Amino acid sequence: MREPIHPLIVEKIREMEVTGVRSSAEVRRHLKTYVVNELFKGEEPPTGLSRRYYPTDRDIRNILYSSRMGERKAPDDQINLEMKCKEWQESNADDFIFYRPSSLADQVKTKFLFVYQSDWMQRLLLLYGQEMCLMDATYRTCR
8 A cells, every 4th residue: 555655754855855965866865864763763663665754766756856846936937037037137237137038918929038148248248249249049959
């Protein structure tokens, strides 16, 4: 029978994801010591077959993924990028950031556009780009 994973185990996996542990094998190793040394300290720990305390690799990957997706502020990448642009603009006032989300208003489709030019890029353009400047854009490499 399928046992639900203990809430403390789920919490521990999420803590490990925040600290940077991403491998399910590494998480499993940490969980084993956590169960034996902290949850059942001085007691007989459950067998390694107990899915409640020793989740499968698939369970661990699912919890890590949900934890990572929970960090996102919005389900839409455009909204996340808009928030990130505001954050970047506040931290780097000299950088040029232009963001135009894609939208469909009054049967007119506006295409997505994102331009980021750091202070360093601006300096190089002024230094070397006085006569001609070529740009290379990626084509259908991003969703």
